[in-house]
Amino acid sequence: MRSSLLFMASTALAARPFLNEPDTGIDEQFAGLPNGTLPDLSKLVGLPDFDWAARQKMNESAYTYYRNGAAGEWSYRNNLEVFQRFRLRPRVMVDITKIEESLPTTILGHNFSAPFFIAPCARAGYAHEDGELGLVKGAGQGNILYMTSLYASKTLEEIAAAKVNSSQVLFQQVYLTENMTETQALFAQIEAIGSKAIIMTVDSAADGNRHRAARFGVKSADSSYSLLTWDMYHKLSNMTSLPIIPKGIQTVDDAKLAVENGVKAIYLSNHGGRQLDTTPSSLEVALEIYNEAPEIFQQIEVYADGGVRYGADVLKLLALGVRAVGVGRPFMYSNVYGAEGVKKVVDLLKYEVAIDAANLGVGDLKKIGSKYVDWRSVNGWFS
Numbered sequence: 128m129r130s131s132l133l134f135m136a137s138t139a140l141a142a143r144p145f146l147n148e149p150d151t152g153i154d155e156q157f158a159g160l161p162n163g164t165l166p167d168l169s170k171l172v173g174l175p176d177f178d179w180a181a182r183q184k185m186n187e188s189a190y191t192y193y194r195n196g197a198a199g200e201w202s203y204r205n206n207l208e209v210f211q212r213f214r215l216r217p218r219v220m221v222d223i224t225k226i227e228e229s230l231p232t233t234i235l236g237h238n239f240s241a242p243f244f245i246a247p248c249a250r251a252g253y254a255h256e257d258g259e260l261g262l263v264k265g266a267g268q269g270n271i272l273y274m275t276s277l278y279a280s281k282t283l284e285e286i287a288a289a290k291v292n293s294s295q296v297l298f299q300q301v302y303l304t305e306n307m308t309e310t311q312a313l314f315a316q317i318e319a320i321g322s323k324a325i326i327m328t329v330d331s332a333a334d335g336n337r338h339r340a341a342r343f344g345v346k347s348a349d350s351s352y353s354l355l356t357w358d359m360y361h362k363l364s365n366m367t368s369l370p371i372i373p374k375g376i377q378t379v380d381d382a383k384l385a386v387e388n389g390v391k392a393i394y395l396s397n398h399g400g401r402q403l404d405t406t407p408s409s410l411e412v413a414l415e416i417y418n419e420a421p422e423i424f425q426q427i428e429v430y431a432d433g434g435v436r437y438g439a440d441v442l443k444l445l446a447l448g449v450r451a452v453g454v455g456r457p458f459m460y461s462n463v464y465g466a467e468g469v470k471k472v473v474d475l476l477k478y479e480v481a482i483d484a485a486n487l488g489v490g491d492l493k494k495i496g497s498k499y500v501d502w503r504s505v506n507g508w509f510s
């Protein structure tokens with residue numbers, strides 16, 4: 128009996144292997160494309176395709192730096208899979224004809240054309256010689272927010288100079304040390320280049336345990352132990368006129384503490400599953416906040432990232448009250464095509480958000496709510 132149960136469990140598991148990119152025919156479409164040659168950009172149809180394209184072009188260690196997750200990569204996989212465990216509840220006979228007009232939103236009072244943004248990711252130069260310049264330009268052309276990473280391949284000044292116009296808004300991510308003199312100089316530099324907010328990464332108290340990356344000899348950009356406390360947050364806030372937004376909140380407890388400590392926004396993230404394995408996806412954290420302290424979504428702005436690859440993923444986060452959704456790897460991969468690839472991802476995701484919202488029966492994206500999702504999780508492995 129026991130062995131037959133084990134057999135059933137193992138066949139159920141075997142029936143649904145983890146798929147980094149669910150099969151939609153890309154292998155067949157580009158079969159025979161010589162290694163190193165990119166597919167024609169116009170033939171890419173969705174965000175997962177850019178992972179395929181980047182693998183084709185980037186060398187193994189550079190691609191691995193982008194792709195890797197911590198330890199057994201359970202969080203990396205869960206970030207991607209969690210979205211399909213919650214079913215949508217589409218409503219019909221609804222006027223959805225103006226859905227596209229409702230995509231624009233504000234983030235900390237700045238206007239953008241869509242409720243998603245480019246998450247801060249280090250070393251854009253691994254994908255393209257223009258590095259972060261492609262990301263700034265693509266974001267500017269698509270009028271979405273780009274959060275630039277401190278560990279960029281270009282200088283902060285070079286990145287700011289690539290803005291498509293003077294009204295393009297960038298936020299600057301930072302890793303901070305205990306050296307307040309260095310921090311003061313960094314804040315002054317960020318203000319001088321005109322960034323509108325500081326995104327302070329708080330989920331990387333220590334080096335990430337990255338097996339896949341270690342195998343290919345690539346190290347994290349930030350590997351030291353860091354001291355960050357709410358006491359320090361107050362000192363830091365007094366050192367700049369810019370809002371400082373903690374990135375990497377992973378529990379409702381810390382979300383509440385952040386509100387008590389006067390933040391304007393929080394950013395839910397497990398760093399794309401790259402830091403501490405078996406941490407929850409931001410969708411699960413948003414759900415925890417929704418269940419235990421839903422007022423937080425009204426008190427401050429909440430951003431979230433991790434595993435977002437489709438329009439419907441964005442909608443599930445917005446449905447809980449998240450204001451804007453970050454996308455990391457797909458934009459980094461798209462930069463193998465430079466700014467054109469980045470812009471293409473903006474366009475594809477905008478289109479998917481709009482058509483998925485319409486098919487969900489949401490006529491106005493600002494009015495999406497939790498009723499559009501069945502929050503009883505379906506166990507994707509055994510159902």
Ligand SMILES: Cc1cc2nc3c(=O)[nH]c(=O)nc-3n(C[C@H](O)[C@H](O)[C@H](O)COP(=O)(O)O)c2cc1C
Nearest residue numbers: 193246247248249276328398399433434454455456
């Ligand atoms: C190549 C790469 C570099 C990253 N570098 C940083 C970084 O410098 N600072 C940071 O706060 N997060 C960093 N992240 C995490 C992203 O900001 C974001 O949380 C994550 O990529 C979201 O998951 P996704 O890639 O599945 O969209 C990095 C992620 C990747 C893939």
